[in-house]
Amino acid sequence: MSKETAIQAGTKNAPERVADPVERGAESSIATVPDLTRNAVDVLPEGRLAEQLKLDRPLRVKLGIDPTTADIHLGHTVVLGKLAEFQAAGHTVVLIVGDFTARVGDPSGRSASRPVPTPEEIEANATTYQEQAYKILDPAKTEVRRNGEWLDMNLADLLRLMGTTTVARLLERDDFQKRMAENAPIAGHELLYPLMQGYDSVAIDADVELGGTDQKFNLLFGRDVQSAYGKPPQSIMTLPILVGTDGVQKMSKSLGNYVGVTDPPDEMFGKLMSIPDEAMDEYFRLLLPQVEKPEAEPVRQKRFLAGQIVDRFHGSGKGREAEQAFDKVFVQHAVPEDIPEVDLSDYLSDGDGEVHLPRLIAGSFGMSTSEGRRLLAGGGVKLDGEAVDAHNLDVPAEALAGRVLQVGKRRFARLSSLD
RNA sequence: GGGGGAGUGUCCGAGUGGUUAAAGGAGAUGGGCUGUAAACCCAUUGGCUCUGCCUACAGAGGUUCGAAUCCUCUCUCCCCCA
Incomplete structure (x- = not known):
């Protein structure tokens, strides 16, 4: 999607966004606060989101994603699912495709700088990412923007942005503290990451920004950047980081412990069956918030979990099919149907x-x-x-x-x- | 600009001239057990035309009968001082 179409898409959606909450009425918005904060780890500043929800207008809820990898996995869907809840409550989601921030690489949770993807990779990833996000988000209530639209700024503008903070503030973050303690390098441009992400919030007038718990620093930093530009600071909400199929490390593609939302049903089912029992509760809570974990022996519970998740991403009934294929191969030791x-x-x-x-x-x-x-x-x-x-x-x-x-x-x- | 330190297999990490394809660990894979869970046990973990051959310890040269280990240059990274 080009810059122009991205902007048009946002404009086109505007009437729907406005119409929704008017029909819903103010009370219902207030009533949704507990629901919207479910599973959240931090909702800051205290009480701010509740006030915002009383405004009786659709909030602009931001999520920034860097198209450094092509595929969305279940870990991403925790935050995306929360955005969908905001949409259901009548709010607008602004999805920032970080084509520019991807050039820096988010230092969050990183013990080293990461390789910069090529512009072609970024572009290709951005496209598939958006498609996959729409498996969860309502496209009609989603505004997609590239942050290259505003971050491709001239030096004068960059100087102004950098002048809004201090080096000490930028170095405060835990990731940098750790790296310095380990004598690991911190590249100069990595310092700019929070500023860039914060400026995204300025550019799109974010009311709320979501992210994983590892994003807390960046999200809070965005508030300061907004203030510096005379905008009301956003509130922030962080959500838990989903553990990978190994049950130990966070789910990530590079660690190979992920379940992609586009994984074929059989593979998705199989991967989910391999998660440790201890991870099941978390998977139920974060991935299937509306589903009760059944009282049963662990295998049954896990089969149910896997089936439900397959259904969610591939359509009702696919979970059952995947389970049958699973039984065929691993219980009956038969040959699966489609093999090369x-x-x-x-x-x-x-x-x-x-x-x-x-x-x-x-x-x-x-x-x-x-x-x-x-x-x-x-x-x-x-x-x-x-x-x-x-x-x-x-x-x-x-x-x-x-x-x-x-x-x-x-x-x-x-x-x-x-x- | 000056001084110091470091670059080893997927990762961490031993190894300072001679059975070193390179200790140990992690991870991964295969087998056993099983619920494709965990735990546990065993095996494998550079490549190949495989009782042998080739390539490997940042890169390029050099010394030596022989180097990951010594020398020279280059590249990269970290720290301290300025």
Whole structure:
């Protein structure tokens, strides 16, 4: 989306935003305060949000996202879900796509500067990100803006922005304190991050800004920036950071412990089944606020959780299907329905009509032949469910044609028949 | 501008001339057990045409029979002083 269309989209939506709360009436807005703060960790300053909700106008509720990765995962949906609640209460969500802030990289929770994505990556990510966010948000009540619109400023404007604070204030944040203690580098431009994010709030007249608990500093900092520009400071709300499927670290793509909202149903179900029992309560509370955790044995509860979440992102009934597919593979140890087919002829050694198994495994599952060899030696490779004898690395193609090659519990490939 | 310190495999981290593809740990993967949970046990964890070969300790040269370990230059990072 270009700058122009982004602005138009916002303008076009304006009448709907205004109409909603008028119909709802002031009392209902006040009544929604406890709901809106549910699961929140910090709602600051104390009592400010309640006052704002009495204003009887749609609040402009901001969320900034940096398109540094393409996919939204369940961790992001905690905050997005909260935004959706604001929308349901008649407020406007302003989604800031941080095409400019992505060039800096949010220092929050980072022990090192992060690599800067290329403009092309940022652009591609921004597009998919927005699409995926609409799985949760109501597009009609969402205003999407790129912060490059206003952050691509001249030096005079930047100097004014920087003059609104002090270096000491910028260094106060925990992340920087830690890095300094560890003698880790802090890049100069990282200092600017909170200023840039704060200026976003100035530019879009934010009333409320949401974020994860790791965003607390940035969110509060935005209030000061707004004040410096003569705007009423926003209130802030932080929400818990969802733990990843390992149950230990926060969910993140780079840690590989995430469940993407666009993950196929079977995969989503499987990943959710692998979370530790201790993480279940949190998953129920943060991801399915409207659903009761059933009284049952842990496996049942987890199956229910996984099914509900699949339903939420793929449509009602998909959770049940995913559960059936799951049972088929992991309980009945059957071969799943859709598995990739591998063309055996690609692996025929010249002349003798034999196939070098390590190479076949490597090619079929994207690993090195050495790794394939090791798996073979470790008894992790099966053909039609039977463990493969590791002594014969070269096997006649006829012995493989049409059979199902399996590595571990969950990687399958169907071998083509010979023509 | 001056002085000091550091760059080792996915990550952390030993190793200061000779069985070092590189201790140990984490993570990951495979096997056992199981609820694709946890815990626990075992194995593997650079690549390959694999009883061997190749490539590796920031990069490039050099010394040596032999270097991650010594020397030179380069790059990157951190700290202190100014």
